[in-house]
Amino acid sequence: MPDNASVSHVESVRDAALAELAAADTAEQIEAWRIAWLGRRGRLTQVLRGVGGLSPDERRSVGSAANRVKSLLEQARAERQDAVARAKSDADDFTDAIDVTLPGWPTPVGGLHPTTQMIREICDAFGSMGFDVVEGPEVEWDLYNFEMLNIPKGHAARDMWATLWVDQPDEDDDYPMLMRTQTSPMQIRTMQERKPPIRVIVPGKCYRYEATDATHEWHFYQVEGLAVDRGITFADLKGTLYEFARRIFGEERQVRFRCDYFPFVEPGVDMSISNFKDPQTGKRPINRDEDWIEILGAGMVHPKVLEGVGLDPQIYTGFAFGMGPERISMLKYGIEDIRLFYSNDLRFLNQF
Numbered sequence: 001m002p003d004n005a006s007v008s009h010v011e012s013v014r015d016a017a018l019a020e021l022a023a024a025d026t027a028e029q030i031e032a033w034r035i036a037w038l039g040r041r042g043r044l045t046q047v048l049r050g051v052g053g054l055s056p057d058e059r060r061s062v063g064s065a066a067n068r069v070k071s072l073l074e075q076a077r078a079e080r081q082d083a084v085a086r087a088k089s090d091a092d093d094f095t096d097a098i099d100v101t102l103p104g105w106p107t108p109v110g111g112l113h114p115t116t117q118m119i120r121e122i123c124d125a126f127g128s129m130g131f132d133v134v135e136g137p138e139v140e141w142d143l144y145n146f147e148m149l150n151i152p153k154g155h156a157a158r159d160m161w162a163t164l165w166v167d168q169p170d171e172d173d174d175y176p177m178l179m180r181t182q183t184s185p186m187q188i189r190t191m192q193e194r195k196p197p198i199r200v201i202v203p204g205k206c207y208r209y210e211a212t213d214a215t216h217e218w219h220f221y222q223v224e225g226l227a228v229d230r231g232i233t234f235a236d237l238k239g240t241l242y243e244f245a246r247r248i249f250g251e252e253r254q255v256r257f258r259c260d261y262f263p264f265v266e267p268g269v270d271m272s273i274s275n276f277k278d279p280q281t282g283k284r285p286i287n288r289d290e291d292w293i294e295i296l297g298a299g300m301v302h303p304k305v306l307e308g309v310g311l312d313p314q315i316y317t318g319f320a321f322g323m324g325p326e327r328i329s330m331l332k333y334g335i336e337d338i339r340l341f342y343s344n345d346l347r348f349l350n351q352f
Contacts, residue, residue, distance in 0.1 A: 007065045013037075013044055014069040021073070021080055030081055037073060044070055114333075114352040115221055115341055118325040119203045122223050125247040129240060131201040131225060136186040138205055139166060143175045144185035148308045149264040157263045162209040179207035183224045184264065187301075187320060190226065191309040196316055197229035203325070214337045221325050228301065228311065228318030234267075237298060237319035245273050245295070248328065250285070256292050265299025265320055273331075287334050295331065296323035 017037045024030045037044050048066050112120070123133050151157050161181035168177055186202040202224045210216050227236070242255050254274035262268040272292040275284050286293060298321035303313035326341050335341075340348045 007062055010044075010047055010062060010065045010069055013047060014072065017044065017069075017073050018076060021076055024080060025084060027081065027084060030077060030084065034077055038070065038077075044073065111349075111352065113341075113349065114329055115325055117352060118329045118332075119221060119223060121248065122244075122323070122325060122328065123201055123203060125244050126201045126225060126240075129199075129243065131199045131227075134186055134190060134200045134202055135204055136183070136189060136202065138180055138207070139177060140180040140185050141175050141177055144188050145178055145180050145182070147175070148188045148305065149184055150302050150304045150308075151263045155263065157261075164207050164209050180204075181208050182206055182322065183222045184320070184322065187224065187226045187264075188305075188309060191228065191306075191311065196311070196318075197227075198318070199227045201225045212339060214339065217326075217338050217342065219342075220338070222322055223325055224320065224322040226301070226318060226320045228306070228316055230316060232317045232319060234300060234319070237300065237321070240319075241271055241296070241298060241321060245271070249273055249332065253285075260297055260299075262297055262299055264302050264305050266302045268297065268299035270294050270297050271321075286331050293331060295328060296321055298322070 017033075020037075021030070021033050024033050034042075036042055039045065044066065048063070048070070054062060123131075127133065145163075146152070146155075146158060163181055164179040166177040166179065183202040183204045183206060186200075186204070190198060190200050190202075204222065205219060206222045207219050210218050212218055225240075227240070238255075238257060245253050245255050256272045256274070257269045258272070260268045260270040272294045275286045275288060275290055275293050277284050298319065301318040301320050306313045306316060306318070326338050329335060329341075330338065
């Protein structure tokens with residue numbers, strides 16, 4: 001009987017094959033092992049081919065032993081494949097797992113709305129000039145929104161404010177309620193509650209029954225200012241607003257005042273900021289083909305308004321102004337459509 005075709009040799013092949021299989025750690029190594037031991041030219045296959053040259057008794061014993069070893073090795077190979085696959089899956093899971101020793105993922109941090117940012121910037125500018133910030137109700141009486149601002153019933157100037165009126169169960173026809181069309185009512189409330197000197201800035205939301213387009217919204221913010229004291233002149237108004245324009249739009253900004261009409265001031269003006277072309281680049285600071293751009297309305301407080309709150313216009317004078325922070329933002333940042341401020345579009349808001 002050949003040495004390579006004995007039962008003892010078959011057992012030695014089994015032991016060597018199992019030892020080598022135990023050292024295989026990858027699918028590629030297991031496949032190479034299969035070819036080396038169970039393939040067409042594998043070591044166990046060579047033993048099986050040599051069985052035909054044995055005597056009948058030896059052929060029976062060696063052949064039976066070789067077939068048992070072949071089945072054993074095939075089963076061992078399948079088990080080893082499963083073990084290696086599970087080990088790889090566990091390793092992948094561990095690689096993808098969260099490492100609790102590392103810092104956590106950063107949480108996205110929100111920011112202030114661009115209108116809020118501009119309101120704060122405006123309030124900071126006037127706050128540095130001695131103005132206090134006060135706020136008031138958005139649902140207002142006609143008395144404060146119109147009557148005490150020198151806009152009595154039937155006055156043509158009321159058409160300037162498309163008003164949203166509020167229904168009341170026990171409506172008072174003399175002084176109905178409305179959604180305030182401006183923050184000016186707080187000027188009256190402030191003068192009733194405080195004695196001069198008064199310097200306040202009033203930010204807040206206003207409402208008007210208007211069609212919405214690129215430059216108009218039915219609800220918007222307004223910032224109004226009021227200063228009342230002895231000896232206040234139009235020069236004080238000009239100097240205050242000039243300083244404001246320089247702080248918001250830059251030190252090189254120039255301002256221009258032109259006559260305008262508002263019922264609660266006399267004289268009334270609108271203020272514009274310069275937008276001249278740069279002589280070298282030919283570009284304008286604000287992307288509009290205008291040398292002057294209006295940004296707010298203002299004027300000296302009307303004597304009737306002062307009398308209405310119990311202040312003698314022969315002793316006290318004052319000035320008032322009002323502006324839209326969204327309009328200021330549109331001019332400063334080149335925003336073309338006011339509706340973007342209220343669209344909740346993160347592509348727009350994230351820019352601020």
